[in-house]
Every structure is written in structure tokens, then in C-alpha cells.
Amino acid sequence: MGNKFINFLEEKVMPVAAVIANQRHIRALRDGLAITMPLIIIGSIFMILGNVPVPAFNDFINGIFGSGFTAKLLYPTRVTFDIVGMLAVFSVSYQIAKDQDVDGLSAGAVSLAAFLLLIPVQNINAKLSDGTALNLGKTWQTANMGAGGLLVAIFTAIIATEIFVFVIKKNWVVKMPESVPPAVAKSFAAITPGLIIITLFFLIRLGFEATKFTTVFSFITQFVGAPLSKVGLSFGGMIVTVFLYMFFWSLGIHGTRVVFGVMDSVLLPAMDQNRAALEAGQHLPNIITKQFYDNFVNIGGCGAAIGLVIAILIVGRSKQLKTLSKLALAPAIFNISEPIIFGVPIVMNPIMMIPFILSNLSIAILTYVAMALNLVSRPAGIAIPWTIPAPISGFLATNGDWRAIILQLLAIALSVVIYLPFVKVWDRQKVHEENMIDEAEAEAV
Numbered sequence: 001m002g003n004k005f006i007n008f009l010e011e012k013v014m015p016v017a018a019v020i021a022n023q024r025h026i027r028a029l030r031d032g033l034a035i036t037m038p039l040i041i042i043g044s045i046f047m048i049l050g051n052v053p054v055p056a057f058n059d060f061i062n063g064i065f066g067s068g069f070t071a072k073l074l075y076p077t078r079v080t081f082d083i084v085g086m087l088a089v090f091s092v093s094y095q096i097a098k099d100q101d102v103d104g105l106s107a108g109a110v111s112l113a114a115f116l117l118l119i120p121v122q123n124i125n126a127k128l129s130d131g132t133a134l135n136l137g138k139t140w141q142t143a144n145m146g147a148g149g150l151l152v153a154i155f156t157a158i159i160a161t162e163i164f165v166f167v168i169k170k171n172w173v174v175k176m177p178e179s180v181p182p183a184v185a186k187s188f189a190a191i192t193p194g195l196i197i198i199t200l201f202f203l204i205r206l207g208f209e210a211t212k213f214t215t216v217f218s219f220i221t222q223f224v225g226a227p228l229s230k231v232g233l234s235f236g237g238m239i240v241t242v243f244l245y246m247f248f249w250s251l252g253i254h255g256t257r258v259v260f261g262v263m264d265s266v267l268l269p270a271m272d273q274n275r276a277a278l279e280a281g282q283h284l285p286n287i288i289t290k291q292f293y294d295n296f297v298n299i300g301g302c303g304a305a306i307g308l309v310i311a312i313l314i315v316g317r318s319k320q321l322k323t324l325s326k327l328a329l330a331p332a333i334f335n336i337s338e339p340i341i342f343g344v345p346i347v348m349n350p351i352m353m354i355p356f357i358l359s360n361l362s363i364a365i366l367t368y369v370a371m372a373l374n375l376v377s378r379p380a381g382i383a384i385p386w387t388i389p390a391p392i393s394g395f396l397a398t399n400g401d402w403r404a405i406i407l408q409l410l411a412i413a414l415s416v417v418i419y420l421p422f423v424k425v426w427d428r429q430k431v432h433e434e435n436m437i438d439e440a441e442a443e444a445v
Helices: 002-021 024-050 055-065 075-081 084-099 104-118 147-169 182-189 191-209 216-231 235-250 255-279 290-297 305-315 319-333 338-343 350-372 392-397 402-444
Strands: 121-127 133-140
Touching: 024 075, 024 084, 024 147, 024 319, 024 338, 084 104, 084 147, 104 147, 104 182, 104 191, 147 191, 147 216, 182 191, 191 216, 235 255, 235 290, 235 350, 255 290, 290 350, 290 392, 290 402, 305 319, 305 338, 305 350, 305 402, 319 338, 319 402, 350 402, 392 402
Parallel strands: none
Antiparallel strands: 121 133
């Protein structure tokens, strides 16, 4: 049965997936987002160090380096994760332009400027130890420059670069004499398309400022997230919620931030209701709370990343995937999934998007049913840091129910089973690509 399914994936699904993956914009997205991988892995390392869920460790570090030093360990995380959107818009634009034999650097620079034009600015105020207030000027909102703004970054890169390519190919450019160095000529050639693009995105920003949304970023968040708040804490609402934020992640969009930016307004009160019921010795009213998603559904990170890492470690033969799985194992243990999401990649990968979404949906259903049948206690309204690994997190979130440990282990096993056939197919393709590269290098020698 297993071999038949793998053969089905290879013979029926892979050809369709290959056609989709080779579409030039999707190919540009895949290759463009790859540039973020090193920074994401580096940022993940510092995120783990800054969020170790062991008070003794934090006290030890702060005792050596000074009070609050563990918070400072997140500085590198901010400078890596918070520029993912900026890197993406430049890199994706570069790839699209390069594919059309147009100057990628100029296209990327103009696209980046257009993206930053959409981001609102905010005042930076500080106060000295003597009480003196300082205004340090303005800066862009970093939440929109990172993964939270990735959807806007992608659309900006595509739209801006297509305009850039169109204008260049129509030769509507400022022409310089042949004696002018090529680098200078290219910069002048970018003036006309750059002016058109910047003007367009300036008008887009003004248009959104004239609405109740004020920015394109808040429009996307409310447009996607608001309907979810209406379905609230129901089983059907949970299915829709999980599917949407996993689907967005598979497109390279920070689905957690987009979806839960609104859903938290429902989940946090539900969490507090469970806390109050626990303190009163009453039956816990809600299955779906903040901890349901943080500590059970997103086990090992979005898409049950720990299951994907284990599946690669079991059957992976590709050098790329085996190396990646070793690098991504520690972050996945602490529920950080970005390295594996952007490394495999899951993003814009029609084959791996399927188990990525199915794994979290299956775990969500398993967890909901187990709690609805009272096989496992419901989340007790205890705020458990999302970086605490399973199965410790489940045990703590349910106020010490040992059955939650078994549930989380079953969830991990379920995700591994779901990922295995897809990993085998993807791994074979990566091995084939690596063999082709080796043969080409051998012939070149």
C-alpha cells in the first residue's frame, strides 16, 4: 500500500507539481526566499538561547552577564527575522528580472523602495536616566518588514518587477551615450520604470490611508482574520483556522501572525475562562484556547515541523535534506519551524505543502476529539511559553495530566507517518538533482 501511494505521488502528482513549480513567478519565489535561510537559522539559534524555558538557566546567565541579559540575546533574532520581508522583496524581484534578462539589481532596488513606501512609520522616543525626553526621529514598523509583511513583499516584488521589465523591454528609458560605463547606463535606464513604480505604490499607500484600514498590511490581517473570529471556538472554526494559517505559511506568509492576530481576541478570553473554572474547581468549558494551538496543534512548530525533521532523518538520502534536518532539529524541538519551512522548502512546494497542511489538521482533529471525549484534560488556562518542548508542554498546559504526554507523542508519530511518503518522493528528486550536478562536474573535469 505504501509503495503504491508513493508511486501514485511520483507518477500522478509530481508531474503536475513540477509544472506548477516551474512557473516563472513561483520559481522566482522559491529561489528568492532561499536567501533568507542562513539568517533564519542564525536567528533561530539566538531565539532558543533567549527563550530557554528553564528559570535556573536564565538566572545563571543573568547572574554572569547582568540582569536582563537573556532578553538581549534576542537582539540578533530581531535583526534576522525582522528583515525577512525586505530580503524577500529584493531577492524575488532580482530572480524575476534575471529570468527576463533584465538588470536584476536595479529591479530589486526599485521593488524594495516600493515595499518600504507601503510601510507606515512611527516616532521613536527615548528617555535618559535623568528624565530628559528625546525624539530619535522616525522608523518603519519592523513587524511589517519581517515575515509578517511577506505577503505584501511578494506581491510588491511581482507587480513592481513586471512593470520594470515591461518598461525596459519597451525601451522607454533614459539612454546614455555608448561611452558611458555600463553600470552608470543601467542606473539611468532604471529612472523611468522606477518613477512609474514609485508613483504607483505612492498612490496605493494614499488609497489605503483614505480607508479605515490605513495600511495594506492591516487590510490583509483584518480581511483574512476577521471572519475567523465569528466562527470562534467551534470544531468547524478550528478546522478553518488551522487550514488557513497553514496554507498561508506554505505560501511564505506568516500565517500565525495574520490569522491569530485576530483569533487571539477570542482565544485569550477562552483561556481565562478555563483558568477561572480551574480555580473554582469547576469543569473546564473550552477545548480551544491559546494553549490548544500553541502547545498541542503546533507541536514542533507550524506544520508539526518535528515530524518532518524525524521523517527526513529516517528515510532521507539527499545530502541537502540530511544536512538541513540536523540543523533544524534543535529549533524544531523548541517549536521553531522557520528553518525547515524555508529550507526544504515547504514554501511554494506543491508536493510538501500537502503533508504540511495535513499534519497540523490531523493533529488538531486528534487533539480535539481526545479532549472532547475526556480522554485527555483540556488546557487549564495556564500560560505556557510556546518554546517549551513536547511532551513537557502538554503536561504543564493540562495542569499535570500525564495523558497529555501520550497525546503529544501520538501527535508526533502521526505527523511522521503523514510526512514519510512525501519525504521519500521529494528526497528522490533531490538525490536525482544532486547526481546530475555531480555528473556535470565530473564531465567538466
